[in-house]
Amino acid sequence: MEKAERLKKLPTYVFAKLDELKARERRKGVDLIDLGMGNPNIFPPxxxxxxxxxxxxxxxxxxxxxxxxxxxxxxxxxxxxxxxxxxxxxxxxxxxxxxxxxxxxxxxxxxxxxxxxxxxxxxxxxxxxxxxxxxxxxxxxxxxxxxxxxxxxxxxxxxxxxxxxxxxxxxxxxxxxxxxxxxxxxxxxxxxxxxxxxxxxxxxxxxxxxxxxxxxxxxxxxxxxxxxxxxxxxxxxxxxxxxxxxxxxxxxxxxxxxxxxxxxxxxxxxxxxxxxxxxxxxxxxxDEYMEKMRKTYKERRDILVDGLNSLGWKIEKPKGTMYVWAPVPKGYNCAEFSTLLLEKTGVVVAPGTAFGDEGEGYVRIALVDTKERIIEAVERLKKANIRFA
Ligand SMILES: Cc1ncc(COP(=O)(O)O)c(C=O)c1O
Structure with missing residues (x-):
């Protein structure tokens, strides 16, 4: 079946590839900490x-x-x-x-x-x-x-x-x-x-x-x-x-x-x-509900960024959003580095190229799990001895 030109012109959907890798790891029984997609886990009012x-x-x-x-x-x-x-x-x-x-x-x-x-x-x-x-x-x-x-x-x-x-x-x-x-x-x-x-x-x-x-x-x-x-x-x-x-x-x-x-x-x-x-x-x-929501994300941001910086990764704290935009360590491209994190630690992050070629050199980490799981994610990265500098 011949797809319409408009579909053929779309760039590769990087998240589809990531989903395949996630499914493979899950089949192996890996408990994934999925900070890939920006899928909020905050309860509505x-x-x-x-x-x-x-x-x-x-x-x-x-x-x-x-x-x-x-x-x-x-x-x-x-x-x-x-x-x-x-x-x-x-x-x-x-x-x-x-x-x-x-x-x-x-x-x-x-x-x-x-x-x-x-x-x-x-x-x-x-x-x-x-x-x-x-x-x-x-x-x-x-x-x-x-x-x-x-x-x-x-x-x-x-x-x-x-x-x-x-x-x-x-x-x-x-x-x-x-x-x-x-x-x-x-x-x-x-x-x-x-x-x-x-x-x-x-x-x-x-x-x-x-x-x-x-x-x-x-x-x-x-x-x-x-x-x-x-x-x-x-x-x-x-x-x-x-x-x-x-x-x-x-x-x-x-x-x-x-x-x-x-x-x-x-x-x-x-x-x-x-x-x-x-x-x-x-x-x-x-404001009360939104203040609480912001406090939750800020706490997660601080745990994640402070934790990752303590491992030698140099990441700036975002002023807002539910993401951390982190530079990929030298020697990797973003797809290689996100695959390495997934395979070695079960922590899922999005390669920067999911947002266009200009995103190469970065991964995006979404603050979409509880603070306990984010602490665990940092622990897993620490144990895996990954080089971040
Ligand atoms: C910049 C931006 N706009 C829009 C959306 C989609 O939001 P919605 O759930 O309202 O479709 C997202 C989702 O991640 C987003 O990051």
Whole structure:
């Protein structure tokens, strides 16, 4: 069977290879500590669980859901944006509920990218940021985001002809996998750049609430006039430990939201009503739940990074996200090194190339197991006598 060109053009899915290796180790009876995929293990707020249980008893919950999101949830989204980041959106025209933000990111590309179009994407990146463009028939142009530029490509370095031809600039700060945080100045430049070259500015704000030491990240929509060009994607997956529920949303420019709604009305029937009701509860949460969640991740970060540094690995503490971006010791590439860790210790980490070729030289370690298991992971690495320098 001949697959469509769009599938053939996708880069190798590195996590599929990792899954094979994991399955092989499990068959041998190895107790894996899986810090590979960014799959949160934080329990959602109790009232969110209660809400979905209650919703299940209502016959209306089991019918096709409300599209593009219940009015209650869209109002909760608008209130959340105002309360957490200080910007206003119209719940009726400037919000859309998604079946997870990944779904929205990919379908947004289908709403705007024609074959031959290009998008500008800092790399390494969360794969949906470049795969959406590829699936829609376009070509993502890599803006290398490396340690030397603070993982924030200088927009002034982009060739004006390339910028003029592009359709979209796709940013995401704090960044998965590099954990970089953008400054307000950088976002101001991004808005001005998008306006100058008539680009759509997509900002993925998945890690909005995962920050430490009071470094609260800013939303792109806090920048004056950003709404003229910007759509911003949010998710309940990380903030409320609800990855399995598939609740995401996008806010911003009404034309961009309108086009996403148009494509989605032709693809899906919206998000399960029970999840929509519960998500409205989640977004009404004031700081206490989120403070606890941040404390949990910070504790894991400190145990992991302090532990690994004590073994001679030189790793910086991230200011936020649920990841540690760690340089691979000399003499290995990232695939070799992550395979070595897996085979010698049963600790799973993601090779940096899972996020594009620019991720070579790094592995990403996700803080997605308990502190006890993270302590054990460090112990296993210590016993294995791996060279980290
Ligand atoms: C940057 C980024 N955006 C979006 C997502 C997907 O989130 P969701 O669960 O809402 O689809 C992830 C998941 O890891 C992510 O890292």
């Amino acid at each position: 109790q009232d969110v669980i209660d809400e979905v249980i209650e919703a299940l008893k209502d016959p209306e919950t089991h019918r096709y859901p409300s599209f593009p999101g219940t009015h209650d949830l869209r109002v909760a989204i608008a209130n959340w944006c105002k309360r957490e980041y200080g910007f206003k959106v119209d719940p009726d025209l400037e919000t859309i509920v998604l079946i997870g933000s990944k779904e929205g990111l990919i379908h947004f590309a289908f709403a705007f990218i024609n074959p031959g179009d290009t998008t500008l994407v800092p790399m390494p990146a969360y794969p949906a940021h470049f795969n959406g463009t590829i699936l829609a028939g376009g070509t993502p142009i890599s803006l290398p985001a490396t340690e030397s530029n603070g993982y924030m490509p200088d927009l002034d370095d982009i060739n004006p002809d390339v910028a003029k031809k592009a359709k979209m600039l796709i940013l995401s700060y704090p960044t998965n996998p590099t954990t970089a945080f953008a400054t307000k100045e950088y976002f101001k430049k991004a808005v001005a750049f998008a306006k100058k070259y008539k680009l759509i500015l997509l900002h993925d704000f998945a890690y909005a609430e995962l920050y430490f030491e009071g470094n609260k990240p800013i939303s792109m929509l806090e920048i004056p006039e950003a709404k003229d060009v910007c759509i911003e994607f949010h998710t309940c997956s990380k903030t409320f430990g609800m990855a399995g529920w598939r609740v995401g949303f996008a806010v911003g420019n009404r034309e961009l939201i309108g086009a996403l709604r148009q494509i989605k009305t032709n693809l899906d029937y919206g998000l399960f009503m029970g999840a929509q009701k519960a998500a409205a509860k989640a977004l009404a949460h004031e």
